[in-house]
Amino acid sequence: MRRLRMAVYLMITVPFFILLARAFVLQVVQYKSHREYIESLKVHVRRIEAPRGKIMTRDGVVLAWDEEILVAKSIGSIDTEKVEQVLGQERKLKLLLGEEVPVTEAEAVKLENTSVLVFRKYIRRYGKLAPHILGYLNADRQGVSGIEKQYDNYLKGVDGHELVSISASGKVIGRFLQALPIAGNDLILTIDSRIQEYAQRLLSSSNHAGTVIVQSAEDGSILAMVSSPSFDPNVLLSVDRRQWLEISNDPKSPLLNRAISAAYTPGSIIKPLYAIAYLEDQPDLVRTVDCEGYYEYIGSTGRVLGVYRDWYVAGHGTTDLKKAIKVSCNVFFYTLALEIGIEKMKHFSNLFMLDGLTGIDLPGERKGLYPDPSWKQSVYKEPWYPGDTILCGIGQGFVSLTPIEVINFFSTLANDGVSYRPHLLSKVVNQQGKQIFEYQRTISNKVMLKGSTVKYLKDALREVVMSNGNPADEGTAYQAFKGFGIPVAGKTGTAETGRSGEKPHSWFAGFSPIDSPQIVVLVMLENAGGGGEAAAPMARKILDFCLKGMQDR
Numbered sequence: 001m002r003r004l005r006m007a008v009y010l011m012i013t014v015p016f017f018i019l020l021a022r023a024f025v026l027q028v029v030q031y032k033s034h035r036e037y038i039e040s041l042k043v044h045v046r047r048i049e050a051p052r053g054k055i056m057t058r059d060g061v062v063l064a065w066d067e068e069i070l071v072a073k074s075i076g077s078i079d080t081e082k083v084e085q086v087l088g089q090e091r092k093l094k095l096l097l098g099e100e101v102p103v104t105e106a107e108a109v110k111l112e113n114t115s116v117l118v119f120r121k122y123i124r125r126y127g128k129l130a131p132h133i134l135g136y137l138n139a140d141r142q143g144v145s146g147i148e149k150q151y152d153n154y155l156k157g158v159d160g161h162e163l164v165s166i167s168a169s170g171k172v173i174g175r176f177l178q179a180l181p182i183a184g185n186d187l188i189l190t191i192d193s194r195i196q197e198y199a200q201r202l203l204s205s206s207n208h209a210g211t212v213i214v215q216s217a218e219d220g221s222i223l224a225m226v227s228s229p230s231f232d233p234n235v236l237l238s239v240d241r242r243q244w245l246e247i248s249n250d251p252k253s254p255l256l257n258r259a260i261s262a263a264y265t266p267g268s269i270i271k272p273l274y275a276i277a278y279l280e281d282q283p284d285l286v287r288t289v290d291c292e293g294y295y296e297y298i299g300s301t302g303r304v305l306g307v308y309r310d311w312y313v314a315g316h317g318t319t320d321l322k323k324a325i326k327v328s329c330n331v332f333f334y335t336l337a338l339e340i341g342i343e344k345m346k347h348f349s350n351l352f353m354l355d356g357l358t359g360i361d362l363p364g365e366r367k368g369l370y371p372d373p374s375w376k377q378s379v380y381k382e383p384w385y386p387g388d389t390i391l392c393g394i395g396q397g398f399v400s401l402t403p404i405e406v407i408n409f410f411s412t413l414a415n416d417g418v419s420y421r422p423h424l425l426s427k428v429v430n431q432q433g434k435q436i437f438e439y440q441r442t443i444s445n446k447v448m449l450k451g452s453t454v455k456y457l458k459d460a461l462r463e464v465v466m467s468n469g470n471p472a473d474e475g476t477a478y479q480a481f482k483g484f485g486i487p488v489a490g491k492t493g494t495a496e497t498g499r500s501g502e503k504p505h506s507w508f509a510g511f512s513p514i515d516s517p518q519i520v521v522l523v524m525l526e527n528a529g530g531g532g533e534a535a536a537p538m539a540r541k542i543l544d545f546c547l548k549g550m551q552d553r
Contacts, residue, residue, distance in 0.1 A: 044075060044117070044164040050157025050181035051122050055134060055147060058426055061193035064134050064148070066122040070108055071100040075166055076115035086110045117164065126233045129196050132257040133189070133225055133362070133424060136233040145255075147187065147424065149363050154428050154437075157184040185436065188427040190221035198545050199224045202538050210506075210525040211258040211403045214542060215411055217517035219441040220420030222360075223546070227258040260365045263400040264524065268328045268476075269493030269507040269531070270354070270395045270406070272413065272457060275325055277340050277348040279453040283321070291316040291331040297338075297386060306387055308334050311494065311530075316472050325460040328476045328492060330394050337393025342384060345392060346372040351447050353419070355401060358408045359444055360422040368401035396496060407522035410509040412447065413461075414489075414517035416454045419445040458514055461489035465510075477508065480536035486547055488512040490539070492531030503527040508535035512543055519546045 055064040072087070074095045084092045091101040095116065103111065108118040124137050135146020142156070143149035160181035165174045199212045203226050214224040231247070231254040239247065248255060256262060293315035297306040310316070310330040316323070324332035337345065349355060355368035369375075371392070373384035391397030404422060412419040421444040428437035465481035465488050467474040476492040490510020497504060506528035511517045521539050528534035 044166065046117075046119065046162050046164050048119075048160035048162055048178075048181045049121050049141070050159045051183045052124065052141065052157065053155045053184035053186040053431075055155070055187045055189065057129075057189055057191045057193040057196070059193050061129070062127065063129055063189070063191075064124065064126050067125045068120055069123055070103050070105065070118055071121050072103045072108070072111060072116045072118045073100045074098065074115060075117045078116055079114040082114050083111065083116060086114075115166075117166070124233075124237060129193060129200065130191060130225065131230055131233050132227040132259070133191065134233060135363075136236045145364065146257075146362060147189070150361050151187055151425065151428075154187060155184045158182040183431045185431070186429045187425060188429065189424050190216070190223065190426045190439075191225075191424065192223045194549065195542070195546055196224040196226070199226045199542055200230075202541060203228045204230075206525060206528070206534070206538065208506075208525040208528045208534070209252065209258065210523070210528070211262075212524075212538070212542065213259050213403060213407045213522045214546060215407055215422060215520045215522075217411060217414045217511055217520050218420075220411065220422045220444075221426070221439075222422055222424050223519075224542075225257075225259050225424075227256065229254040231255055257362070257364065258403065258524075260360060260362055260402055260404045263366055263368045263402050264505055264526075265495040265497065266395040266399060266401045266406060267493035267495030267504070267507060267531070268330075268333075268395055269491050269495075269509055270399070270401070270409070271325060271328065271333055272461065272491060273348055273352065273354065273409070274333060274336055274340060274345060274393060275321060275457055275460065276449065276453060277344055278321065278336060279456055280348075280450060285321065285456075288318050288320045289324075289329070289332045289335055291319050291329050293331075295331045295334045295390075297334075297390065306390070308390055312472065314472065322456070322460045322463065323473065325457075325491070326463040326466070326475045327473060328464075328494075333393045334390050337389050338386065342372055342389045342392060345389070346370060352409055352412060353445050354405060354409055356405070358404050358422050360404055361424055365404065366402055368405050369398065370401075371398040395493065403522055403524050406507070406509055406524075407520055410491075410511060410522070411520045412445065413457065414511040414520055417447040417449040418443060419447075458489050461491060461510070462487060462514055464490050464492065476530075476532040477510075477536040478532075480508075480532055480540050484540060484544070486512050486543070487514040488540075488543065489514045490536070492536055494530045494532075497527070503529050506534035507531045508539040510539060510543075512547060519543060521546075 051066040054062050056062050086107050094101050111118055126134060133146055135143055135148040137148055138144045143152040160179045162175050162178040195214055203212050209228055212226040215222055229252050291310060293310045293313045295308045296304045299305040316327050316329045319329045319332050349370040355370040357365050357367050376382055376384050388397055392399055421442040423439055425439050427435055429435050464475040465477045467478040477490055481488055488510050490508060493507030495505040506525040508531050509522040511520045521542050523535040523539045525534050
């Protein structure tokens with residue numbers, strides 16, 4: 001019995017002492033060597049970038065996409081000699097500074113066991129079309145302007161993660177516990193690549209800053225939007241601080257989308273607004289003004305307080321409202337503005353939301369200005385003078401509008417008072433090809449106009465591109481549209497900048513066909529001269545390209 005107890009006792013205690021001794025050896029005797037080994041094993045949690053979705057035109061041209069590349073990054077004390085043999089001195093120095101450097105597949109194999117981690121990432125790439133529409137990304141691949149910013153939540157995917165185990169020698173032992181990334185959605189825009197490319201080419205060859213907008217009259221979709229000068233979003237992917245400051249502070253403002261973020265004096269292009277204000281009341285359609293090339297404003301004392309010139313020095317002679325729109329007679333609209341009054345002019349501006357945000361799906365839209373006496377008093381602490389009303393009557397003075405506001409006004413005219421919200425997004429499609437969003441036509445404003453007003457105004461705008469052979473009666477866009485086979489309704493604008501020695505800004509806006517409008521076009525060229533000389537000829541080319549293209553398609 002005693003022997004049995006001893007045997008049991010030994011069976012229990014001997015293994016215990018063996019384990020205790022082994023623990024002592026591991027934790028005390030071999031502590032330093034094991035600690036060094038454990039600490040040499042590194043585990044990195046690495047983010048796996050999700051690819052952003054593509055941005056495409058309505059006709060399938062890819063405007064922005066992600067390009068997959070291999071990059072290397074230091075994860076420890078690198079084998080500088082071997083790394084330099086593989087990558088060269090410049091890329092080696094970048095690795096030592098903690099930067100990521102691009103590598104090839106062959107280089108990636110040679111970098112094994114060098115404490116350099118090689119992985120795949122994405123670089124955003126852009127084609128040559130529509131940079132101001134697309135925008136660009138920041139260093140974190142987040143949209144900071146344009147469509148990239150507006151629909152960032154659609155475009156960006158969901159990043160994945162993985163654990164990467166690395167030995168003391170710099171060898172990747174394994175990658176495990178991967179959560180794979182989910183790619184972003186693709187966007188299909190309303191842009192037509194052929195119209196966009198053609199408009200870009202025309203605006204670039206004009207050698208003027210400015211903008212072109214082409215819009216569908218049927219639903220407000222933007223078919224083309226060009227701003228000049230332009231920029232290459234690919235360049236912005238790798239600029240340093242100095243280069244960024246040079247680009248962002250460029251006095252020519254290449255990053256500015258002039259279509260939505262710049263406001264200009266509109267000039268005569270808004271004269272149809274005052275015609276509507278007059279026609280909606282109790283108009284005297286036989287009312288005429290004798291235009292002698294200037295207008296004298298006479299005060300209550302009988303003295304001439306101001307002389308306001310017409311652009312046509314010889315004078316337009318006897319002029320009614322329809323002719324005044326056709327030939328853009330300033331003298332007629334000086335008198336009409338004083339008759340209507342600034343309060344009524346402002347009222348109709350508000351009805352058309354002329355200086356309001358259009359709601360286009362782009363960040364950075366700027367609001368224009370249509371002034372009134374209370375605005376002037378609050379800003380300048382001055383009363384409103386009759387001369388202010390006279391200048392507003394020809395779109396000068398304090399009036400400033402963005403090109404998108406002006407084309408929105410003409411789109412409303414084309415649709416007899418109905419305004420469709422301008423938009424660029426057509427559809428959103430996921431990576432499985434399933435449509436998850438489609439834009440629905442949206443009425444943003446409706447102005448109730450008399451049928452007689454609509455007919456009279458469209459007839460007058462039609463005559464802007466016509467002539468009866470008399471220079472004093474020639475439509476301001478006649479020379480530009482002479483021989484054009486499809487009926488066009490439009491209006492020119494020649495807007496003085498107020499700066500000595502500068503040419504005026506050149507405007508044209510119009511739509512076609514008149515009875516069933518399909519296309520609305522706007523051209524604005526900075527310091528290019530008269531609207532009929534510069535903007536209207538370009539608008540004709542664009543309308544011709546669009547309408548003939550629609551017939552061919």
